Amino acid sequence: xxxxxxxxxxxxxxxxxxxxxxxxxxxxxxxxxxxxxxxxxxxxxxxxxxxxxxxxxxxxxxxxxxxxxxxxxxxxxxxxxxxxxxxxxxxxxxxxxxxx
Amino acid sequence: xxxxxxxxxxxxxxxxxxxxxxxxxxxxxxxxxxxxxxxxxxxxxxxxxxxxxxxxxxxxxxxxxxxxxxxxxxxxxxxxxxxxxxxxxxxxxxxxxxxxxxxxxxxxxxxxxxxxxxxxxxxxxxxxxxxxxxxxxxxxxxxxxxxxxxxxxxxxxxxxxxxxxxxxxxxxxxxxxxxxxxxxxxxxxxxxxxxxxxxxxxxxxxxxxxxxxxxxxxxxxxxxxxxxxxxxxxxxxxxxxxxxxxxxxxxxxxxxxxxxxxxxxxxxxxxxxxxxxxxxxxxxxxxxxxxxxxxxxxxxxxxxxxxxxxxxxxxxxxxxxxxxxxxxxxxxxxxxxxxxxxxxxxxxxxxxxxxxxxxxxxxxxxxxxxxxxxxxxxxxxxxxxxxxxxxxxxxxxxxxxxxxxxxxxxxxxxxxxxxxxxxxxxxxxxxxxxxxxxxxxxxxxxxxxxxxxxxxxxxxxxxxxxxxxxxxxxx
Numbered sequence: 001x002x003x004x005x006x007x008x009x010x011x012x013x014x015x016x017x018x019x020x021x022x023x024x025x026x027x028x029x030x031x032x033x034x035x036x037x038x039x040x041x042x043x044x045x046x047x048x049x050x051x052x053x054x055x056x057x058x059x060x061x062x063x064x065x066x067x068x069x070x071x072x073x074x075x076x077x078x079x080x081x082x083x084x085x086x087x088x089x090x091x092x093x094x095x096x097x098x099x100x
Numbered sequence: 101x102x103x104x105x106x107x108x109x110x111x112x113x114x115x116x117x118x119x120x121x122x123x124x125x126x127x128x129x130x131x132x133x134x135x136x137x138x139x140x141x142x143x144x145x146x147x148x149x150x151x152x153x154x155x156x157x158x159x160x161x162x163x164x165x166x167x168x169x170x171x172x173x174x175x176x177x178x179x180x181x182x183x184x185x186x187x188x189x190x191x192x193x194x195x196x197x198x199x200x201x202x203x204x205x206x207x208x209x210x211x212x213x214x215x216x217x218x219x220x221x222x223x224x225x226x227x228x229x230x231x232x233x234x235x236x237x238x239x240x241x242x243x244x245x246x247x248x249x250x251x252x253x254x255x256x257x258x259x260x261x262x263x264x265x266x267x268x269x270x271x272x273x274x275x276x277x278x279x280x281x282x283x284x285x286x287x288x289x290x291x292x293x294x295x296x297x298x299x300x301x302x303x304x305x306x307x308x309x310x311x312x313x314x315x316x317x318x319x320x321x322x323x324x325x326x327x328x329x330x331x332x333x334x335x336x337x338x339x340x341x342x343x344x345x346x347x348x349x350x351x352x353x354x355x356x357x358x359x360x361x362x363x364x365x366x367x368x369x370x371x372x373x374x375x376x377x378x379x380x381x382x383x384x385x386x387x388x389x390x391x392x393x394x395x396x397x398x399x400x401x402x403x404x405x406x407x408x409x410x411x412x413x414x415x416x417x418x419x420x421x422x423x424x425x426x427x428x429x430x431x432x433x434x435x436x437x438x439x440x441x442x443x444x445x446x447x448x449x450x451x452x453x454x455x456x457x458x459x460x461x462x463x464x465x466x467x468x469x470x471x472x473x474x475x476x477x478x479x480x481x482x483x484x485x486x487x488x489x490x491x492x493x494x495x496x497x498x499x500x501x502x503x504x505x506x507x508x509x510x511x512x513x514x515x516x517x518x519x520x521x522x523x524x525x526x527x528x529x530x531x532x533x534x535x536x537x538x539x540x541x542x543x544x545x546x547x548x549x550x551x552x553x554x555x556x557x558x559x560x561x562x563x564x565x566x567x568x569x570x571x572x573x574x575x
Contacts, residue, residue, distance in 0.1 A: 017356035033464025041194040054208030056155035067212035074204035079171025087179035096128040099476035
């Protein structure tokens, strides 16, 4: 038998995560839909892992300053989102208070 | 240095924490903890990446710390200073950054395939072979969706922020142009995977940038809640595309979560406006096409009242339901409104808030605005939970809302908003309607509620009128 390409394991994770997302998001109370959007913004910036890899390329070995530059730009953008997204979500959530 | 297997495990943990972050939002009480899980997940992902692929030179570390610091500083500043009314713009701006980050990460991978493990490296000579075809497909999808998200979000930002008219801008033959660009994109993705030539990569980027702008320009301001949600979804799919390229579980899981989250929010928004997703995308709604309102109707008499009348009515009511709309936020009347509600509660009146899903400029926007004004969240109800209660309430107090209260959405088949779920305010004993003048609502439709016998119009600025009512209640 052939070995299975790792892509298919990734695809399986992807498809199952879509289902998880579907059920989790439907259970979010409509009152928190704005914080939902800001926090999804923050977490989708985990794309920063790609930026970090690119910034860390070894110039001598990989010989590529273009990647380093692109990685740095991506890193700045993703960082804006990470800090901005989580902090603004926190700020909003702190406002939600019960009667009392 | 940690092994790749340990790293994969840690990425999985961070993906799971992101799921818990969203899960926490099912209730305002657990939401803050959820947000904390999200932050921990992000921290784990960053530290893991730095541990598994630790840069060996000081320049890289300097850039990493600098990049995190610069971006983090800007982000923190934005988060701290943004006004809650401007939240839709901020979210649109953040979407554009995710899109752009996806484009740059893909570009970086294209020029340094070895660092991203997407090309075969000869162990003996260190020669880097061509990028795997599969990686090229994933990358081109990621970059196309990312670029599209970027310009789309920039246009959405400009429309929401008022830098650009909220009116739909209709270009001739736009559907044909979109289709041609779409087909060209598919051709270029094929060309890139076949040749691996960076030229095709940049052509894909440029075309997707153009398409993103062209697709959002014809969509009117009224549909922006759908657009913002849709772009949320796209930013997720872009992230997932890059996640496949990197083989990173955290990124794949997050991309799927965000993608489905945005899709569900778009669906909820479309349903709340009774619009099909396709018709929103095709654009053109929310201009001056409000021809359905017959001009002759405008001459019917309306009952007009003063702040004192409103105060008297509500003071003697058993139950008042407040229906806030975006106009309330524009007039910054939410604090005066809460003061009014507090005074009424002191008089023994039951006060509740009814929120239509499209009451703000993005999903859940109105809830945030009320929360900011210290309105307790357990007094705020969604349309389907409170609609039957209007019949048992004495006063419906409509402030800054219009189309979402229009009864013709239920009866008039010729109305552009026919079929849209609306709040049954007309069932209340008296409807108090604060409005500047008799102008039509956002959808350009005349509201027949104004001419009802049980409606009293309170003409004036929402904030001033509410303050006057507060004053009158004080006596």
